Amino acid sequence: MIIQVFCDLNLPTLTSNMINKGVITGDIDYIWRIGGKMLIFALFSLLAASGNVFFASTQAQKFGTKLREELFTKVLSFGSHEIDQFGASSLITRTTNDVLQIQNVTIMALRMMIQSPTMLVGAGIMAYLNEPRLTTVFLISLPLLALAVGCVMYFAVPLFKSLQQKTDRINLVFREGLTGVRVIRAFRRDQFEQDRFKVANKSYTDTAIKAFSLVSIMFPIMTLVLNGTNIGIIWIGGKLISTRSMEVGNLVSFMNYAAMILFSFMMLSMVFVFIPRAQAAASRIQDVLQTPDSVKDLAAADLQTQATHELAFKQVNYRYDHAEKLALQNINFSLKSGQTLAIIGGTGSGKSTLVNLLPRLYDIEKGKITLDGTNIAKITQNSLHREISFVQQRAFLFHGTIRSNLKYGKPDATNDQMWHALEIAQAQGFVSALPGGLDAPVEHGGANFSGGQRQRLAIARAVIKPAAVYVFDDSFSALDFKTDAQLRQALKADSQINQGIVIIVAQRIATVTQADEILVLDGGVVVGQGTHEYLKATNSTYQEIMHSQLREGEI
Template structure:
């Protein structure tokens, strides 16, 4: 936890918080001494002037304590909140550069929990550290020393009270700490189920699985609740036990102190001061104990965040990245094998083909044949196991990832749109694009009609996830976003699936007719034969292997797998 705070928390804020806390503690420790003086030298002797003079001192030290406490809280809050801000920024920056392997390994719901709940745990504990962890030991030592000065005989009470308090607090920590650690994983589970329910709400309603999902959420919710009830019930015992021990200590001090006063060995004011110091000692002991209860939970959160920050990404930029100098677009797969993490069998094996500027390559095959896996290797979302993928003559592992992805415009299977406007979403492709270029991309993507039909035009609002558009409209906007980008390779990963046959045909025709696109390489993953039939080269995949390569006519004559695909779609009435 302290390693995480290094270079992320303000040193000056910590120093300031420590200084003001020391001032506050010294003021608080001095006040019982002044109280004793008022009683011993003012009240007992009837000296009103001494009472007033000492009372004014008490007011001064009280105000000093209040000001110091306020400044300590301000600086501690600033330092802890700044730490949380820096941690969230660092985690987000790290995650945004993860490869798909790392994202799959940790999981989206866990990453959300780590960025929010876990960071909050660390913030809160650092606030406690800069408040109670500084205050408690100073006050404990100071109050013990001053109490001993008042009467060393009475300090024998602590030999009974403190061991009893230590035993009870030890038992509470023994049972509470494991439950606190478990709460983070249970929070992950709630986020996972809740997120799946939100993103899949249409599927849930369509299959009338509302009750099933409610029961599923109720299960993880109850698991978290029962854990929380247990841990907070245990923690709730601390305060009544503490009150009982403090009250017992007061009774012991009063009884013993009364005998000392009666024998003339203790002044009344000193007894009052001693009782105050006793409470400060016990309260300091309890504050330290609370910190030791909450630190393990924060430490567990720190470990989870460190896992994210220390996770080694498989996509490492080369020490001396090469620069794209070949202005002629080119794409090649050279005997490529690829295996997903921890998978027994390769997802791709022996994929070998090359394309040059102006060519369109289409990829077709059954579900799970490796089509999306293949195109994900082009922008280097994953690294190959064997062989290499090259763009414009360079191995994708030899160039900077950002430079590579500038050369590849990618449209994923899921048409993800972001909250904002149509213009904002299209500018993801090219921040410097003009309105004319945006409209041109929309025209090619067959999206111009429904955007121009709205008075807002490019400023038409986009809801979260593009929920105010149909599936086909979202796909066309995602395609337009890629077309705004001036790249060497345009990849469409099953991006025409929600389009009707006419729109699909018009879009492909517009791509071929565009002066810029027709001089680039276009990669199309398709399920329908009609989508891939007019490609210059069609790759046929089956179980991760390339079982066919050629034009539509060539494959119809020589490739059994392609013939089966065509026949199956003809039987279903598809237009091959």
């Protein structure tokens, strides 16, 4: 940048010399000599400018790459509380659009924010040394330009900040429209969603038009001031030339320096107009990066792998943020390898909340959860997650193939192990019928499979992983009774799974009857605990669930 500015600042002086000492005197040799120097300076300026653009662009892109990596890593460390706090749409905007705003300003900073002040100061000094009497013109033009820039920034900056929030809104509406497209069609709400997007889109468009219209005013204002400055310079310079107190070449070079000064001032002003938008984006990114994780590793200890496992909940209480009432209260149970715990209860009774405490998606308020005798709060999350295989309530598959999805559970899994996991999950039949088998494509979220197929593939991904605890959070709900029964029998017969502990969250009585122990939840409280036969005979809540699902003869 220094080389580029140095070369550019010397060109008007060389032009002045060429006119004063070559053109006026008719010295052709001198004109060729100075012309050659000007070409050399212009060539070096071109090379320096190209290098500056290359390095500025490269560093800005690398900066954006690192920033996106930091954001993605941070978001992966978030617990459910942080995800809910920001929202998926806002996190996507912050990782893409906000980073792009900072990248753009970084390029401008590495070029214009260095070049413009340097050029402004350098051209001012050269203009003053060249002809100090003409610098009085800038006492009018520069304040006018500063006033115009100040007014534009005053009105444009809030609009640019608002644009980031309106981008969030567009992403939110668009994302909801994509993910909820089946619901929208089922309830014939197409027009309502189109209108909702139209409102968000129009709001963004109107704000953007206002912001960029204000910024675009800068260019005609600059042209007006530049032309007015040139008129003033020519008017004063003409008088000086007519009295032979200034040479023509000095007037030409001064006009070039004046253009450099005003253009540099303009470019610097443009940077300051766009900085607030990047500042808003940077603030939003900082909010994500500086958000403390609600679930932290209190110690760096790893869980020591054992041949047999034991899991215990001891007087566990949990409360959602800002909630008055406990979501779970006084939960107690213990399990050993080979045992199966079933959790049943009405909607909102706390079943999923309970199992989400195990991998520390949330941290408990009171009590203790131990795995193999160690408090899970004192185990690193990475070590804890190695020992837990989890099937979420909503079966989610990643874009790729069936093979790549199964390898999420066990990266080094062989074909035989994959087919064995699919056999346990009762998915072998439909997978083998697919073109490509294990290499059959999977769309984002498993959209090219039915609900039952997605659940079985998610179960296969879980059972292929060697773990101390296998959690199935209402993951049999899309299966028919026959497939459900066959899957549970296959789980019980598998030697790897029998070495661990199985926890099944279910809505159906038929799914839980064979469990070694059943927890009956109601309003976050355990209202029944024991075997199926014991609860069937003694627990009124369990009996109500049975009577709601089965006829008297089936009971």
